[in-house]
Amino acid sequence: MTTPRKVTSLDVAKRAGVSRSAVSRVFTPGASVSARTANKVREAADALGYRPNVLARAMLTGKSKIIGLVVAYLDNHFYPTMLELLSEALERQGYHVLVFMASHSASDIEDVVSQILDYQVDGLVLASVALSSDLADRCRASGVPVVLFNRMLETDGELAVVSDxxxxxxxxxxxxxxxxxxxxxxxxxxxxxxxxxxxxxxxxxxxxxxxxxxxxxxxxxxxxxxxxxxxxxxxxxxxxxxxxxxxxxxxxxxxxxxxxxxxxxxxxxxxxxxxxxxxxxxxxxxxxxxxxxxDTQAMVAATVDALMAEIDGETFASPSPLPVTLVKRRSA
The missing domain is CATH 3.40.50.2300 (Response regulator)
Structure with missing residues (x-):
């Protein structure tokens, strides 16, 4: 059984009767293209089952629209809840989350972050793991903003979102x-x-x-x-x-x-x-x-605000620790 050939932008261009660059513009957010051309290209793409290559586009634009998330564990219910809220909030901003697992060891975290940077992510969230100053410097040199979630560093200048x-x-x-x-x-x-x-x-x-x-x-x-x-x-x-x-x-x-x-x-x-x-x-x-x-929702909102500001080139200071509340139930 032969594997079907992958549909390319050139196939779409031929079917729509337009140039390959016109197809690229249709699937590039913010690019200039006429409504008539856009309709022709989308109809051809739907007929052929074509989907644009997001990673290839990222190599051209420098923007992947992907946020990397590093977590140490997901068995603690706090983090799956956070991941769901974070994914939903970032999707509303036009971004998607790429999740990586890491242990608490510095070498493992460094390896995982290095892998994530290879994906040309637009930002990085570290949840329940720490970040060395050297690795933070490398992320900054790559132009990738980093936000620590539910964790703080002892050094100044790092973005962190924590509760009180x-x-x-x-x-x-x-x-x-x-x-x-x-x-x-x-x-x-x-x-x-x-x-x-x-x-x-x-x-x-x-x-x-x-x-x-x-x-x-x-x-x-x-x-x-x-x-x-x-x-x-x-x-x-x-x-x-x-x-x-x-x-x-x-x-x-x-x-x-x-x-x-x-x-x-x-x-x-x-x-x-x-x-x-x-x-x-x-x-x-x-x-x-x-x-x-x-307040997980408030923590996620502050994390997204920090990421979006940093991605847009703005200076964003870590918010003050967010308030917590005592919830009384039967165990005490």
Whole structure:
């Protein structure tokens, strides 16, 4: 069985009775072409099943209309939600998203970003991963604006869109204190992330204001199995915490499963649990998780605004950390 020959712009030009350059202009946004020619070309293209080669056009125009997105994981429900909102928002601006996965390692991130730059993307969003100063310089030299999503760098001058994680951590501590809990633990996320550091810093501030110290601490690295192991270590003691702040909802679900199924504890009667993010599953009756809500729509809107401004050659400063809110449910 032979593979059908791919239809080219030359085939369309012959059928429409126009030049090949006229076909190119019809499929180039903003190009000058008469309505009569455009109609002839589109009718010929539809009849032949022709689709323009976007990447080839990018080589000519220098604009791919593609935004690269690098994420470390999609199992955390926060990021698929963000990806859907970001894709929809960018499509309204005439752009599409190209997704790449990367680990937290600097070498892996550098390899992935290098691959993305080969696609001549018009912009780059890094979600849940960091960016070295050298790699940031390379992106700037390539004329590709970069926006960090839900992560900040220690260096100045990088565009970053984040929530007020520090305030969220304080809210979590204040709420647990108001509930009368005194043996309060914390299961941290990946300690290389600014989001984790800021959430824990705010949480500790809230405890100190109430003249309390941290009763127990473990690290879950924002990974479900590690969070479950962290819960086992924290609660396999004679004197257990009566409350725990987990650095994101995804880990909190695993922690609650361990507390109930393996230790026979009741949430919140024996242990109050608070998460962070307010992903859709947090409202499910099985968890009814009290959590700190990030305004994902506002974060995505700020990210798109920053990208569009930078692509248009404007100077755009990182927005202030976006407000968060405490969402009270049955777990605390």
């Amino acid at each position: 994680n520090r305030a969220g951590g304080r809210m979590a501590a204040e709420h647990l204190v108001q509930l009368g809990r005194t043996r309060i633990g914390h299961i941290a996320g990946w300690e290389g992330a600014s989001t984790q550091r800021d959430r824990e810093a705010g949480f500790m501030e809230g405890l100190r204001t109430a003249s309390l110290g941290l009763f127990a601490r473990e690290v879950g690295d924002f990974r479900l199995p590690r969070a479950q192991d962290a819960a086992r270590r924290m609660f396999d003691t004679d004197t257990r915490p009566d409350a725990v702040f987990v650095a994101n909802d995804y880990m909190a679900f695993g922690v609650m499963d361990v507390l109930r199924a393996e230790f026979g504890l009741s949430v919140p009667e024996d242990v109050a649990v608070i998460g962070f993010d307010d992903v859709p599953a947090a409202a499910w009756p099985a968890y009814a998780l009290t959590t700190i809500r990030q």
